[in-house]
Amino acid sequence: MGVLNVTPDSFSDGGRYVSPELAVARAQEMLDDGADIIDVGGESSRPGAAPVPVEEEMNRVLPVIQAISHHSSAVLSIDTTKVEVARSALASGAHIINDITAGEADPTMLDLAAETGAGLVLMHMQGRPQTMQDNPKYADLVADVTAYLSTRAELAQQRGVSPQSIAVDPGIGFGKTFDHNWMLLSELQQLSALPYPVLIGISRKRFLGELCGREVDERMPASLAAAVMARSHGAAIIRVHDVKETCDALRVTDRLLREEAL
């Protein structure tokens, strides 16, 4: 899954793809590099990010989704917590709702997924972006995150979402300390045991920078190592900025995993 943030303030690619022309060109580049899904976002969720009004978010993402779907048959996801944005994005050509609040910000998000048959990514977050990094605490991190995602996925199904449409995501960096992120990555198998594909977003995130002492644009090697480990622990979808390099790393990982399974 290639990341396409149409925002002025995303932590990694903020401000780079604000015009629809640049965004469409970037989407095409990621598709050529091997992305299966392009995740379009119009609101940064980095710690402390300012909320974006619904009209503004729509003005950012809709022209981009319309233009990409006009130019290609790419699978598009919309990274939003707002049901109005998701509804318009689906009507403009998106196929998947990526909701970092797992339908909690707006409970009708689950109904929208049911009604449209869209894919639905349910992500775990403790707190909300404004405050989520203020001392997050868990009784049993991996069990808590796994139970939360399982419960949200069951609720989505009660609302009419097909189980085949659901993916779950532990939300690396969302209400997690440095150690929490490492623990979730190392014990991803527990989440992979749920009957849904696991999506994970590690690309260029702060915990990698902290470990290696690298700024955002120097975190690709660390992101590749994390992607390889996540894949070998069962992640089905990896959300990344560096698509070409990640695809090569995953081709090697998948080939070796297949060999090991023989």
Ligand code: HH2
């Ligand atoms: N991470 C970010 C945004 N959306 N969605 C899912 N499902 N999983 C993630 O880990 C995830 C996500 C944050 O990264 P990015 O979009 O690059 O930055 P920003 O939130 O600043 O726009």
